[in-house]
Amino acid sequence: MTGQPLTFDATPEEMVIFLSEAEEQMELLSQDLLRLEHEGDANSELLQEIFRAAHTLKGSSGAIGHQRMARLTHAIETVLDQVRHHLLPVTTQMIDLLLQGVDALRVLLDEVTTLVESDIAIDDLCQALNALAAPATEGAANPVPATSPEGFANPSRGVQPPAAAPGTPPVPVPVAVPQAPLWRVEVQIAESCLLPSVRALQVLLAAANMGEVVKSDPTGEVVESGKVTAGSTLTLWLKPGISGDIAEQIRAAVGNILEVTVSAVTPEGDIAPSAAPADADDASGELWRVTVAINERCPLPAARALQVVLACGAAGTVRASEPTLEAIEAGQANACREVTVWLARSGSAAETLAALRAEVERIPEVTVTDVTADAVDAAPVSSPEGFVFPSREVQPPAGVTVAHLAPAGQSIPAGVPGAHLAPALQPVPTTMPGAQSAPAPSTPTPAKAAEHPEGGAANGASATHAPRMVRIDVERLDALMNLVGELVIDRTRLARIANKVSQHSGDAAMAEELTETCRHLARISDDLQDEVMRSRMLPIESVFSKFPRLVRDLAQKVGKKIDFIVEGKDTELDRSVAEQIGDPIIHLLRNSIDHGIEPEEKRLAAGKSETGQVRLAARHEENQIVIDVEDDGRGIDAEVIKQKAVSKGIISAEAAARMGEREALDLIFAPGFSTAEQISDISGRGVGMDIVRTNVERLNGSITVETEVGQGTRFTVRLPLTLAIIRALLIDVAGQTFAIPLTSVVEALRIERDKLRSVNGHEAIELRGEVLPLMRLRDIFAEELAAGQQENAERAQRQFVVAVRWGDRRGGLIVDALIGEQEIVIKPLGNLFRAAHGISGGAVLGDGQVAPILDIPALIKHIISAERGVGVAA
Amino acid sequence: MTQAPTVTQTALDDEQVVVFDVFNEAYAVNIARVHEIIRLQQITVIPGAPACVEGVINLRGKVIPVLDLRKRFNLRANEHTRASRIVVVEISGQTLGLIVDGVSEVLRVPPDRIEPPSPLVAGIDSRYLRGIAKLDDRLIVLLDLDQVLSPVEQQQLEATDLR
Structure with missing residues (x-):
């Protein structure tokens, strides 16, 4: 099967949603699995969440027709279901297997993008998972808890005994037991919802988590077959298994689901709604038994059977x-040659036959053999998905019971389920069009229609319940950010024009008005910029979430015990930064686990706990995001680093001897420097710290390291919150404007010429007791700038120096003039300028001019290497 | 009688070209490759850029590189004049500007008037040329835009030295 092209049953938009949601669910699943391993199965909330994630995945992969994915998620779900019901203990092997899953x-999931079947074999995995779950598999495949035996134990495997046979109560169902009142929950699925079936399924699952879903409209089967339409209403009857304020809890749980709005939560007494039996009643003579034969030679009868249903x-x-849908999907219909469907439909036999033929005979290899009107009583007792249709005979109609219960509502003591009628919780009249979501809108179930006469109007009213969240393509946000960038440029430009006008124009009032308008525009564009930036922000959790798994696997591989602590997950940062910061952090974590944390024996010998600690923390500091990766390992010995650097030929022995500790530590970021054999016994891949630094610097960030031998190491990464618009100091060199990112600027000074010192033949000044090595930007750039600009800048009495920093390194740049601070919009310069040393990009200024942005790390490296006379960076 | 039937007859295969001057020589590029023609504006020098790259300009918010064709062809570089223009073209996906001494006209060139480049014509490196169009008494050099950039790219890729 490998390499087979695949097709899926979804539109491109649905696919996009499916992909992003599936990724989310998988992320959640792997996170939760790790938590499960850590916390055990005592946390029932976690167990529910994890199960829900698996089930949603199964539902949505089934809905788009990804068979293998649905199969595997089914196996995973089965195990999780048993864990959830404490039928299986949580073991490391289980977690391993599930993570493999x-x-x-x-x-x-990648197959969905490539549309080619990958060569991954899931059979063994499914088998292993099934074997794990084997002891108690029955019914575990079903989304509703096993506490509803009538729900799934007998999903109409054969022809069921007649449901509403007079006087014959159906199966003795708990539904009928008093003190278990029913709640009717109406949920409106948003018009804009692209995967309505998935949302509906999530609603059913959320409800199933709070008790037993006695019935739903559309049924669970319809939902799972992907037939729910956007904008429709889902009604379900829930027998709560929870106590307290039930309506509130239902609202909270269901309301959490995206793109759905809870329109009503009402108690219905201890009976099931009359709707279903009434349906059957009114549908008398309209229930059709359809028999469809599947061709003997059909290689995949189960698939055809599914299509038929x-x-x-x-x-x-x-x-x-x-066979039932459940049975077909569970692979129990693999040899089936005939499918019988009980279908409710209004209209004549001829019409029904025509409609059926139109729908069914489109499917290859099947023939409709028989369509007969069936007495209502002949319909199987339970709907195929197993939700029981309670019989009208045994239970009074819903309305009666509600009327009977409602007045007593407030007086019933708390704690009795359903006691809180909470009329306030019904902002929308419970007249949603229940039939709306039925697969064939042309045949509204009569009972529903009668119950909700103004269904259409209610549907219209529900438009006010528009979803509060929308998904936006990242590209659109990027485009928005670019436009804001343009606006910021023009704003500054306009301010300059206004300035000129007020200086030259005779009309002072007019000039004042213009200035005032500019100021207002500036405020608005500032706010707009803030808002757009904020909309691009996301919690760093999106980056961090994959790390626990990574740490776990890595720790297992190197045989160390690691306690991984993550802090500041909520810290927000720009999407563009978030996208690029993952790899450097992974490098740092690897480094900590591989090289930082000692093996157990050594830790014990050093008097430390055998479990090493790795801490990942994020926080905001000024306009930066600061990320620490810290371990309590062996630390880094500067002497060892020096020796290593000398032996690798990165520095000379003399240079090493002169080097301070900080400089020595910096060597770990030098290209070609790997400390693996030196300070680690574990052979791992040499972690390229130079790559880490390069990546961080490309984002206008910096990385520093602090360490204490025997105590641990901390790497600190500082990044700007956004990459598109930054504040910069503008300076002039030989008549051209350059920009220095303000995050790199320590201070700008004007010094007298005689304060310049010469240290080892290089210019320097003393700044608060420290020697600040200097570089003349003219020496680097002037030759390429306009030749006629050789003015007297060098001979000037006063010199302008911009002290800049890169990590904890400092240097001074001698410039011709300071222009001022400005917000600049960063623009890439393109490949042609890749070799432009000392320039990291271009900035468009307020007057429309372009200014090169100085590459401070490169320039400081240049200063340092010039000072030392040894090349540090290639 | 300056009747030029081949020019007035608008055959479908006629190539429309933008003709401009560089150092008193007429050059042309296919009009489809030309985005726009703008006046010379202040060019920002980017230190460390390849030699023929004059710098960058801000084209409505987009920063694009600008090449001086005279430097590109190793001709003597004059001061730019009021007639100087920047022809904005697209070369292998990148928008860039070519500084020319002036843009004269848009012409239709019938394919049979285009001859293969000869090293003797124009005195510039023939690898930049796609052909020579002979119209009446004029010679117009058709530029091969893709060749204009690729040596530059190679040059900049080699220029990894920190100088």
Whole structure:
């Protein structure tokens, strides 16, 4: 099967949503699995969440028709379901297996993009997972907790005994037990929702987590077959298994789901709604038994059977089928040659037959053999997905019970489920169009129509419940940011013009008005910039979330015990920064685990706990985001580093002897420097710290290291919050303006010429007791700048020096003039200028001119190497 | 009688070109490659850029490199004049400006008037040329834009030295 082209049953938009959601769920799944391993199965909330993630994945992969993914998620879900019900203990092997499953899911997810079947084999994995779950598998595949035996234990495997046979109560279902009142929950699925079935499924799952979903409209089956339409209403009847303020809890749990709005949560007494039986009643003579034969030579009868049931769903409402959808999807219909579907549909036999033929006979290898009107009583007892249709005979109609219960509501003591009627919680009349979501809108179930006469109007009213969140393509945000950049440039430009006008124009009032307008525009564009920046911000959690798994795997590989602490997950940063910061942090974490943390024996010998600690922390500091990667390992010995650097030929022995500790530590960032054999016994890949530094600096950030031998090491990465617009100091060199990112500027000074010292033949000044090595930008740039500019700048009595920093290194740049601070919009210069040393990009200034942005790290390196006379960086 | 039937007959295969002057010589590029023609504006020098790259300009918010064709062709560099223009073209996906001494006209060139480049014409490196168009008494050098940039790119890729 490898390399087979794949097709999926979804539009491109749905695919995009599916992809991003599936990624989210997988991320959640792997995070939660790690938590599960850590915390055990005592945390029921976690267990539910993790199960929900798996189930949502299964549902959505099924909905787009990704069979292998659905199969694997099914196996994962089965295990998780048993864990959830404490039928299986959590073991490391189990977590390993489940994580492997998630890894495989990622590969399968890629197939959605490549549309080619990957060569990953999931059979073994599924088998292993099934074997794990084997002891108690029955029914575990189903989304609703095993506490609803009537729900799934007998999902109409054969022809069921008649449901509403007079006087015959169906199966003795707990539904009928008093003190278990029903709540009716109405949920509106947003018009804009692209995967309505997935949302509906999430609603059902959320509800199932709070008790037993007795019935739903559309049914769970319809939902799982992907037939829910956007803008429709999902109604479900829930028998809560929770106590307290039930309505509130339902609202909270369901309201958490994106793109759906809870429109009503109402108690319905201890009975199921009359709707279903009424349906059946009114549908009397409209229930059709459809028999479809599958060709003997059909290689995949189960697939055809599935298509048949789904196709029937398009012609009417499927009440039941044999085999059931569940059975087909569970692979129990692999030899099936005939499918029987009980279909509710209004209209004549001829019409029904025509509709069915139209839908069903489109499917290859099948023939409709028989369509007969069936007595209502002949319909199977339970709907195929197993939600019981309670019989009208045994239970009074809903309205009666509500009327009976409602007045007593407030007086019933708290703690009794359903006691809190909370009328305030019904802002929208409970008249949502229940039939709206039925697969065939042309055949509204009569009972529903009667119950909600103004269904259409209510639907319209629900438009006010528009979703509060929208998804925006990152590209659109980028475009928005670019436009804001343009605006910022023009704002500054306009301010200059206004300035000129007020100086030259005779009309003072007019000039004043212009200036005032400019000021206002400046404020507005500032706010706009803030808002756009904020909309691009996301918590760093999106980056951090993949690290626990990474740390776990790595620790396992090197055989160390690691306690991984993550702090400041909520710290927000710009999307563009977030996208690029992951790799450098991974490098640092690897480095800490591989080289920093000592092996157990050594730790014990050093009097430390055998479990090493690695801390990853993020926080905001001024306009920067600061990320620490810290370990309590062996630390870095500057002497060892020096020796290593000498032996690698990175520095000379003399240079090493002159070097201070800080400089020595800096050597670990030098290209070609790997400390693996020197300070680590574990053979790992040499971690390229030079790459880390390069990547961080490309983002206008910096990285520093602090260490204490025997105590640990801390790497600190500082990054700007955004990459597009920054504040910069503008300076002049030989008549041209240059920009220095303000984050690199320590201070700008004007010094007398005689304060310049010469240290080892290089210019320097003393700045607060420290020697600041200097560089004349003219020496570097002037020759290429306009030749006629050789003025007297060098001979001037006063010199302007901009003290800049890179990490904890400092240097001074001698410039011709200071122009001032300005907000600049960073623009890439393109490949042609890749070799332009000392320039990191271009900035468009307020007057529309372009100014090169100085590459401070490169310039400081240049100063240092000139000073030392040894090349540090290649 | 300056009747020029081949020019007035608008055959479908005629190539439309933008003609401009560089150092008193007429050059042309296909009009489809020309985004726009703008007046000379202040050019920001980027230290360390390849020699023929004059610098960058801000083209409505986009920073684009500008090449001086005279330097490109190793001709003597004059001061730019009021007639000088920047022809904005696209070369292998990158928008860039070419500084020329002046833009004269847009012409239709019938394919049969285009001859292969000869090293004797124009005195510039023939690898930049796509052909010579002979129209009446004029010779117009058709530039091969892709060749104009690629040696530069090579040059800048080699120029990794920190100088």
